[in-house]
Amino acid sequence: MTLRKGKTKSTLESSIESALLAVEIYNKPRTPFRVEGFITQMIMAWTRLFHAHFHNTIGNKYYYKNSNGRYQLIDGEKKSWELKTCITKHGKLPASVKSNLIFFIKLRNKIEHRHIDRDEIGVIIFGECQALLFNYENILINFFGEEYALNESLAFSLQFSRLRNKSQLLASKKLLSKEIKELKYFIETYRNSLSEDIFNTQEYSIKLVQVPKISNTNRNDLAIEFVNWNSVSESDKKSYDKVTAIIKDKVVKKEAINPGKRKPSDVISKVNSEIDFTINHYDHKCLYSCFKIRPSSSNDIDDPFDTNINYCHYDEVHNDYVYQDAWAELIIKGIKEKKLSKKIWKQKFKEKDVFDITNFQT
Structure with a gap:
């Protein structure tokens, strides 16, 4: 779908620019408050994506109205639907995609007045962040076609491979502020509220296993290859399940209900x-x-x-x-x-x- 000049196109371009800025912020390790920046820009990107879609399909009808039928105004401008309302009005998102979006809407509301200057939260929600971006591109393509895909504009972020040792993790935990602890509790609680079917989807949280290519590698091969899950053999899927059972980041509690x-x-x-x-x-x-x-x-x-x-x-x-x-x-x-x-x-x-x-x- 090639859009002509107009509000749909300008809104869509603004959405894509917000998504690209979110990735740029996230991939710069020294950027202050990069987790908040990524989440804020991605919420804007998703909201504008829905607004572009609504404008393209139902016209100028994605605004709040008062009981008298007049538009609600903020500083003289019509108040448009926020992301949560857009999700409800659209009503066709897969449950796992919706769960991922609701997670970030709630998390954004919690961090809005907090200053998170540590990387702990970013590490914890890495899978959800990846899924938020991949879901965005999938819905973007679904709404407006392959020509608006982001994959040509993005680079794979470099990650340090050495894991922090146990003593470093313990020291880091001691430095966690009260606000970080509250956010961690929210994340854990939200994850545990999801069904296994939703939590285990790549649409809710992308789980990556990094396996170095050490043999039978052509010198012209790409350094990174993404394998379609549907093309993986059943035996390899079983092996993958054994690995993810070890590294899965969801906390499964087996304890008495509400002890103490x-x-x-x-x-x-x-x-x-x-x-x-x-x-x-x-x-x-x-x-x-x-x-x-x-x-x-x-x-x-x-x-x-x-x-x-x-x-x-x-x-x-x-x-x-x-x-x-x-x-x-x-x-x-x-x-x-x-x-x-x-x-x-x-x-x-x-x-x-x-x-x-x-x-x-x-």
């Missing part, structure tokens, strides 16, 4: 056993809202996993929250030190104000 976690009633009972008055469930809601250890309401949030993992976790299976012992201890400590009282937290909750939790952790 408390229900709200357990937190209340624990606190009441240590103080000279009693609190109830409304008091507990005031407290977790004012300390922002979890979303205040399930009706006005987009991400239930947005919790302070030192005190609270979202239990997706039961669609509720469970609390650490540290949460009850923090409340007890605050009450005993006269920093907390019913009057104080009810007033804070009424005014939608928050406590600085660091003042209660010392």
Whole structure:
């Protein structure tokens, strides 16, 4: 499909430029905040790709409207559908591709106000990043044809082959900030929420095994060859499965459900056993809202996993929250030190104000 000049073509070209910039950022090892840069540019690339597709198929109809039928405006411009809405409106993406995109939408929202100056997150989500780019090109070709493929514009990124030893990994883990730990918890939780069928697809996360070519190599051969999975023999597939069983990066937990976690009633009972008055469930809601250890309401949030993992976790299976012992201890400590009282937290909750939790952790 050869597009003429117009909004579809300009939007598509802008999408492709964002994708190429994302790759350029990702492949420069000394680029500050390269993980955030890659994710941000790829979200823009995907959004503009959908906008170009919608403009080409349904015209100027990918904008939000108010109940009176008028367009919603931002700084005088019509508000277009964001990526999550585009995915829903399109409705035809494979589940694995959709899962990969939703992962990055949620991750982008989490890192938007964080400064990640380490490579740990980039290493952890390498497979998802590769899949995000490959999926983009596949959908791009599906929407507009082979002539818009990116493979002629991209180079394979050089990677250091020497793995960090155990002592280096342990030292690195000790340096991880609280924010990095929260992101790692989100990534692990999201992966474990996926079915095996989706997680194991290349569309969700590309898993690469690097095997040096050491024999029977023609001097004119390419240094890197990509093999179509469908052309691999059954015996080689079985061998590959044995390898991936060893290196697979998904964490599979085999443990008791929510060990060491408390229900709200357990937190209340624990606190009441240590103080000279009693609190109830409304008091507990005031407290977790004012300390922002979890979303205040399930009706006005987009991400239930947005919790302070030192005190609270979202239990997706039961669609509720469970609390650490540290949460009850923090409340007890605050009450005993006269920093907390019913009057104080009810007033804070009424005014939608928050406590600085660091003042209660010392």
